[in-house]
Amino acid sequence: MDVVDLARLQFAVTATLHFLFVAFTLGMVTVVAVLQTRALRTSDPTERAARMRRVRFWGGLYVINYALGIVSGLTQEFQFGMNWSGLSHVLGNVVGAPMAVETVVAFFLESTFLGLWAFGFGRVSARTHLLLIWGVALTAYASTFWIMVVNGFLQKPVGYAMHDGVARVTDWSALLTNGATWYALLHLTGVVALLAGVVMCAVSSYHLRHGRDLDFFRPALVHGSRLAGAGAVVTAGAGMVHLETLEEYQPEKYAVVMGESGAGLERAQEAARAAYGPGDWLPPAWVGVASVLMLLLGLVLLVLVWLPAKAGRAEGASTGRFRLRLPMVLLPMTIVALVCGWLSREVGRQPWMVTGELTVRDAIGDVSAGGMLASLIAFTLVLGGLSVVNFSLIAHYARQGPDGGLLGDDDLFPDAGPRDDSRPGGDPAPDETARVTSY
Amino acid sequence: MDVFWYSLVGVLLAGYLALESIDFGVGMLLPFSGDEASRARMRRLVVPLFLANEVWLVACVGLLFGALPVLEGALLQALRLPVLALVCAWLLRDAALWFRQAHPGSGWRRVWDSVLPVSSFVLAAGWGAVLGAMVRGLSTRAGGHPVVDPIDLVHPLPLVCAASAVAACLCQGALFAARGLPADGTAARRAARLNRVASPVVLGLLVLVGGVAAAVVDAPARVAAVAGGAALCVAGSILLARAGRATPALVLGSAPLWALPLLVGVAHGTTVLATRSGAGDLTLGEAVADGESLWLLSVTVLPVLVAVVAVQWWFWRVFARVRPAVAAA
Numbered sequence: 001m002d003v004v005d006l007a008r009l010q011f012a013v014t015a016t017l018h019f020l021f022v023a024f025t026l027g028m029v030t031v032v033a034v035l036q037t038r039a040l041r042t043s044d045p046t047e048r049a050a051r052m053r054r055v056r057f058w059g060g061l062y063v064i065n066y067a068l069g070i071v072s073g074l075t076q077e078f079q080f081g082m083n084w085s086g087l088s089h090v091l092g093n094v095v096g097a098p099m100a101v102e103t104v105v106a107f108f109l110e111s112t113f114l115g116l117w118a119f120g121f122g123r124v125s126a127r128t129h130l131l132l133i134w135g136v137a138l139t140a141y142a143s144t145f146w147i148m149v150v151n152g153f154l155q156k157p158v159g160y161a162m163h164d165g166v167a168r169v170t171d172w173s174a175l176l177t178n179g180a181t182w183y184a185l186l187h188l189t190g191v192v193a194l195l196a197g198v199v200m201c202a203v204s205s206y207h208l209r210h211g212r213d214l215d216f217f218r219p220a221l222v223h224g225s226r227l228a229g230a231g232a233v234v235t236a237g238a239g240m241v242h243l244e245t246l247e248e249y250q251p252e253k254y255a256v257v258m259g260e261s262g263a264g265l266e267r268a269q270e271a272a273r274a275a276y277g278p279g280d281w282l283p284p285a286w287v288g289v290a291s292v293l294m295l296l297l298g299l300v301l302l303v304l305v306w307l308p309a310k311a312g313r314a315e316g317a318s319t320g321r322f323r324l325r326l327p328m329v330l331l332p333m334t335i336v337a338l339v340c341g342w343l344s345r346e347v348g349r350q351p352w353m354v355t356g357e358l359t360v361r362d363a364i365g366d367v368s369a370g371g372m373l374a375s376l377i378a379f380t381l382v383l384g385g386l387s388v389v390n391f392s393l394i395a396h397y398a399r400q401g402p403d404g405g406l407l408g409d410d411d412l413f414p415d416a417g418p419r420d421d422s423r424p425g426g427d428p429a430p431d432e433t434a435r436v437t438s439y
Numbered sequence: 440m441d442v443f444w445y446s447l448v449g450v451l452l453a454g455y456l457a458l459e460s461i462d463f464g465v466g467m468l469l470p471f472s473g474d475e476a477s478r479a480r481m482r483r484l485v486v487p488l489f490l491a492n493e494v495w496l497v498a499c500v501g502l503l504f505g506a507l508p509v510l511e512g513a514l515l516q517a518l519r520l521p522v523l524a525l526v527c528a529w530l531l532r533d534a535a536l537w538f539r540q541a542h543p544g545s546g547w548r549r550v551w552d553s554v555l556p557v558s559s560f561v562l563a564a565g566w567g568a569v570l571g572a573m574v575r576g577l578s579t580r581a582g583g584h585p586v587v588d589p590i591d592l593v594h595p596l597p598l599v600c601a602a603s604a605v606a607a608c609l610c611q612g613a614l615f616a617a618r619g620l621p622a623d624g625t626a627a628r629r630a631a632r633l634n635r636v637a638s639p640v641v642l643g644l645l646v647l648v649g650g651v652a653a654a655v656v657d658a659p660a661r662v663a664a665v666a667g668g669a670a671l672c673v674a675g676s677i678l679l680a681r682a683g684r685a686t687p688a689l690v691l692g693s694a695p696l697w698a699l700p701l702l703v704g705v706a707h708g709t710t711v712l713a714t715r716s717g718a719g720d721l722t723l724g725e726a727v728a729d730g731e732s733l734w735l736l737s738v739t740v741l742p743v744l745v746a747v748v749a750v751q752w753w754f755w756r757v758f759a760r761v762r763p764a765v766a767a768a
């Protein structure tokens with residue numbers, strides 16, 4: 001492995017881990033925001049308490065996950081400079097600004113909102129607390145948009161001109177309306193809903209199989225299943241449209257991804273040679289396998305994710321044994337499809353960093369192989385270890401059920417106050433001063 | 440205009456260091472805070488806050504990429520190994536704060552209780568050393584590229600910068616703990632005593648920083664002035680702490696931290712990446728993004744920065760309130 005392979009492997013490992021957390025974050029924050037909105041829409045205190053219990057449970061899983069979303073995002077941000085300084089030299093003017101907007105506009109605000117929300121139960125007024133979770137959701141999607149503007153540019157560069165080997169933006173609106181960005185965003189919106197829905201199904205069906213908290217988890221199973229179904233429809237629909245457009249702006253990728261062989265591939269290779277000169281311009285053939293796997297899993301999921309809903313409505317749990325086990329299979333399938341999707345998009349872009357403009361090899365910084373290996377090992381160990389801790393914690397809290405949820409844990413959320421779900425967010429309790437002094 | 444963006448990056452870095460000085464300090468003090476209950480209480484002091492503090496660095500690096508892309512590539516590559524260590528320490532520090540209480544096992548807590556002080560120390564000392572090395576100027580690699588050699592980090596200047604950063608963080612952590620813990624407890628008294636003992640040390644270290652820096656850089660008057668100004672702030676902080684006014688004392692007490700990026704700025708002016716030999720220097724004009732990119736940043740980032748500062752202000756008011764027992768004292 002040379003230094004380029006090591007840098008790519010490092011990016012692949014950290015980006016894939018980052019995206020696993022991010023996808024769940026994006027899906028779940030939407031669910032939590034909707035749940036909290038529903039809780040506030042009722043004025044009946046018992047009903048409101050019951051609904052806030054849902055916010056605390058799913059919100060608790062979301063918050064654990066969020067921690068690793070941040071931590072893995074930090075490694076992403078730093079490795080651009082550490083490993084890919086060729087990118088900032090040639091394309092800094094183009095990709096730097098959207099990335100800056102992302103970090104400042106989105107994360108800076110998002111993390112501040114999230115902190116206020118997570119620690120603000122019982123501290124800020126109910127209405128403000130609801131606005132905060134919507135603030136988190138909007139800024140999370142905004143950050144996704146800006147990062148996908150960059151990624152879309154790598155796939156299909158638009159709206160720029162080269163001067164002395166340095167790219168300059170000539171037309172921001174072309175960058176912001178890039179099809180390679182928008183089709184992917186739509187596809188991702190479906191993917192995150194699908195993932196959040198499947199996770200809801202998996203957690204709910206676990207408790208239903210054990211006959212616990214039926215009133216809490218039956219509706220959750222139905223909602224999760226429907227959310228996943230809607231997500232799958234959007235995913236597949238956007239994916240099909242996306243596939244059509246790929247042929248036009250990344251014909252070499254399209255040829256490999258569609259599993260063409262022999263003459264078809266040769267034709268794509270010839271066309272690329274005519275455009276870029278002699279060389280091998282096709283991505284590695286195994287990308288085709290990843291793509292087909294994603295497609296197949298997508299079609300299977302499109303059918304199967306609707307099934308668990310029925311077990312949530314059935315009164316006799318025994319009739320739903322199969323349906324209650326199904327989510328345990330759907331969850332790994334979704335995750336595999338998700339990773340395969342990124343592999344086909346990103347490896348399918350090879351050998352280009354920016355299609356037709358900059359190769360991966362030219363984008364690498366002046367780093368020794370030893371230095372690259374060191375960062376690969378360090379990041380993989382730290383992030384891998386923390387991810388294991390994180391997944392075990394999520395599993396632990398998911399199994400604990402509604403009242404073991406993290407957001408009910410006064411210890412982790414010192415300022416959350418004693419649980420009193422009739423006051424979601426809640427105006428500070430009359431006895432607040434007394435409570436605060438008792439620390 | 441170019442100077443504006445460069446300064447804004449510096450302000451974000453200074454804000455990060457100033458705010459996190461409290462978190463680093465509390466993290467380092469955790470092992471000395473007595474029994475399990477006091478350790479849990481110490482952690483609670485910073486848990487709601489660190490997230491909002493660390494995003495200043497996220498924003499700083501993001502803006503660096505947007506406004507000075509060439510500097511971002513060159514700088515992170517020159518500082519590759521120390522940055523790797525800092526990022527790993529950062530990840531572990533966050534995990535320790537998030538996860539410590541998430542599981543009841545005592546072995547589990549012991550692990551995070553040792554991760555937190557070590558990673559906090561690495562962060563405080565590491566930032567001091569890296570910025571100190573930048574004040575002095577980096578080495579030059581064979582191809583003419585700037586790089587920080589391990590030996591650059593053990594020169595007296597980075598060493599005193601690291602020492603003053605660590606000492607200042609300890610003072611800040613102690614002051615914050617004394618302000619937030621119940622006033623009648625031993626923990627709060629011990630923290631207040633630590634702050635009293637350590638603050639004069641910080642003052643002495645700052646004088647050393649000023650002296651050593653003035654001896655090795657080309658702009659001795661300016662670096663001495665910055666170090667002197669920071670020392671005055673610390674002296675003010677000591678007086679305010681004595682008078683029981685913890686919050687303004689904290690604000691002034693962060694001076695040794697925010698002085699570090701300022702020192703880099705005044706030592707090298709518009710040479711944004713400076714080497715001792717001069718080969719491989721990068722000037723602001725070469726590093727800054729072109730007008731179109733800066734335009735996008737002006738219309739998006741600037742308004743949001745104002746909003747963020749407002750939201751963060753609110754954040755501090757909600758979560759960093761003085762415990763009533765202390766406020767009354």
Ligand code: HDD
Pocket residue numbers: 015018019021022023025026066069070071072073074075076077078103107108110111139140141143144147148188494497
């Ligand atoms: C499709 C969505 C998506 C994609 C492709 C990426 N991110 Fe991400 N990222 C998010 C969506 C997201 C998020 C959902 O918005 C996160 C997760 C948790 C959070 O705080 O925000 C996040 C967190 C996050 C953070 C931590 C922010 C904080 O402290 O709050 C950073 C620095 C990055 N990301 C940077 C990156 C970089 C450099 C990427 C390029 C490969 C990247 N992300 C890809």
Ligand code: HEM
Pocket residue numbers: 007008009011012013015016018019084147148150151154342343346347349350352353360
């Ligand atoms: C979070 C979602 C993402 C995932 C899961 C992902 C996945 C991957 C994978 C698997 C690779 C390895 C490809 C290979 O080695 O052949 C890769 C490479 C890379 N991707 Fe992405 N990617 C994501 C988003 C992005 C974004 C948003 C950008 C740009 C802003 C980006 C830039 C890169 C770079 C610089 C490389 C290394 C060079 C290369 O191999 O092309 N990625 N990514």
Ligand code: HEM
Pocket residue numbers: 155183184185187188191194235236238239240242243246253294295296297298299301334335337338339340341342344345346348
């Ligand atoms: C029938 C279903 C599907 C079709 C037709 C489809 C199609 C596509 C296409 C054309 C791409 C773009 C590749 C590129 O730009 O190079 C893509 C990417 C991707 N797919 Fe799918 N896909 C399907 C199902 C799924 C499923 C079920 C998941 C995950 C749960 C998934 C996750 C992804 C991801 C994460 C990406 C990379 C980001 C992006 O381009 O949006 N896909 N898919």
